[in-house]
Amino acid sequence: MTEVVQVELGARSYEVRVGDGELARVGRVVASLPGVTSVVVVTDTGVPEAYPAAVSASLGEAGFEPRTVAIPSGEEHKTLATCSEVYDRVLSTSPALDRHSVLVAVGGGVVGDVGGFVSATVLRGVRFVQVPTTLLAAVDASVGGKTGVDHVAGKNLIGAFHQPAGVVMDVATLRTLPLAEFRSGLAECVKHAMIADESLLEFLEQRSGEIAAIEPTTMVELVARNVQIKAGVVSADERESGIRAHLNFGHTVGHAIETSSGYGSLTHGQAVALGMRVNCRLAQRRGLIGGEVLDRLDGVLTCMGLELRRAGLQPADLWEIMLHDKKTRAGRVTVILPRGIGEVSIVSDVQADEMARALSVLE
Numbered sequence: 001m002t003e004v005v006q007v008e009l010g011a012r013s014y015e016v017r018v019g020d021g022e023l024a025r026v027g028r029v030v031a032s033l034p035g036v037t038s039v040v041v042v043t044d045t046g047v048p049e050a051y052p053a054a055v056s057a058s059l060g061e062a063g064f065e066p067r068t069v070a071i072p073s074g075e076e077h078k079t080l081a082t083c084s085e086v087y088d089r090v091l092s093t094s095p096a097l098d099r100h101s102v103l104v105a106v107g108g109g110v111v112g113d114v115g116g117f118v119s120a121t122v123l124r125g126v127r128f129v130q131v132p133t134t135l136l137a138a139v140d141a142s143v144g145g146k147t148g149v150d151h152v153a154g155k156n157l158i159g160a161f162h163q164p165a166g167v168v169m170d171v172a173t174l175r176t177l178p179l180a181e182f183r184s185g186l187a188e189c190v191k192h193a194m195i196a197d198e199s200l201l202e203f204l205e206q207r208s209g210e211i212a213a214i215e216p217t218t219m220v221e222l223v224a225r226n227v228q229i230k231a232g233v234v235s236a237d238e239r240e241s242g243i244r245a246h247l248n249f250g251h252t253v254g255h256a257i258e259t260s261s262g263y264g265s266l267t268h269g270q271a272v273a274l275g276m277r278v279n280c281r282l283a284q285r286r287g288l289i290g291g292e293v294l295d296r297l298d299g300v301l302t303c304m305g306l307e308l309r310r311a312g313l314q315p316a317d318l319w320e321i322m323l324h325d326k327k328t329r330a331g332r333v334t335v336i337l338p339r340g341i342g343e344v345s346i347v348s349d350v351q352a353d354e355m356a357r358a359l360s361v362l363e
C-alpha cells in the first residue's frame, strides 16, 4: 500500500509518497522531474548504509550515476562548516553540480536540513528530493520547505525556505530506528492530533499496539495522516505569518526544557511532550478547557511510551530561556494553547508566575 499526499503550493506543489519498500522508487521519482542532468545523494554516517545504497541502486536503474556525500551524524554537525564541505564536494569534484542537478537527502531531519539548505543556496538553488528515514523527519521535517543550520547563538538561526520537488518515505526504514528516536517522532504525531485532528488522536489510542510493532500498513497510514495535517497547515501559511505557528504547540516550553537539560539528555519529542502538558495545564487554569483534555493527552503519551514528568526543572531558569526564544517579541512569551482536542490558539500574554504554576504539572 502506498499513500500519496499532495502539498498544494501553486507552482511549488509536490507529492509525498509514503509506502513500504519505497526506497526502490526514488529513481523513478527523480526521473519524472524534467531535465535532470545529475544526482547527488546526501546522507549521514549514522544512517544505516543499506538505505543510501538502495536509493543509489534505484537511481542507477533509472539511468543516473549518483554520487554520495556522507556528512557526520548528529545535531552538532548541522552547521555552515558541514555545508561548506558539501559545497566543496559537489562543486570541486567532477562531474560538478549544475543548475539542473538534483540533490537527494537520505536520512533524518539533520540530513534534510543540511541537504535542503545546500540545495537552496548552491548555484542559487537546485532541486532536491527528501527521503526521510526517521519518524520525526517523515511526519515533520521533510515537509514544509524550512531548511537551515544551527549557529553558536542558537538552533536553526541560519536558513532558507526551499520546498522539495518531492518526498519519498519508506516506512521499512523505521525498523532500525532507536526506540527513543521513534518515540520522539510519535510526540510530533500527538502534537498534530492535538492541534488539528481528534480522529488522529483516536487512531493513536486505538492502534498503539500496531504502532509499537511498526506494522507497515499502520505506519503508512500514520505517516500519511500526519503529512496531510502538516501539508494543510503549510499550504495555508507557507512563511509562518499565521496558523503555521500552531505547529509550535508544546515547543516554547519544550525548547526551554531541552536547553536547560543540555541537548541530548532527552529527545526533542520527549521535551515537546512535556511542553504540551504544561500548555494544557495553562489552558485549564485559564478556564479554556476542562481537565479531560490533559487526561486524554496523558493517556496517549503513555501509550506512546513517553514520560509525563521530569525532576529537577527550575521554573526561573526555564522562563529566562523562554524570554530569549526566537519567537519571543518585546519580552512577550508566546505559546499555543488548546481550546479543546484538535483546536488551538496563539497566546502572547503569559506571565512568569503563571508559567511557574503550570510547570508544576511536571513534578
Ligand SMILES: NC(=O)c1ccc[n+]([C@@H]2O[C@H](COP(=O)([O-])OP(=O)(O)OC[C@H]3O[C@@H](n4cnc5c(N)ncnc54)[C@H](O)[C@@H]3O)[C@@H](O)[C@H]2O)c1
Binding pocket: 044, 045, 046, 047, 048, 073, 074, 075, 078, 107, 108, 109, 110, 111, 113, 133, 134, 135, 136, 137, 140, 141, 142, 143, 144, 145, 146, 147, 156, 173, 174, 175, 176, 177, 178, 181, 184
Ligand atoms: N525543517 C523542518 O521543518 C524541521 C522540523 C522539525 C525538525 N527539524 C530538524 O530535524 C532535526 C532532528 O531530526 P531527527 O530527529 O530525524 O534527527 P537526526 O537527523 O539527527 O537523526 C537521528 C539519528 O538517527 C540516525 N538515523 C537516521 N535514520 C535512521 C534509521 N532509519 N535507522 C537508524 N538510525 C537512523 C541518524 O544518523 C542520527 O544519528 C533537528 O535538527 C531539527 O531542527 C527540522
Ligand SMILES: [Zn+2]
Binding pocket: 140, 188, 251, 268, 272
Ligand atoms: Zn518539533
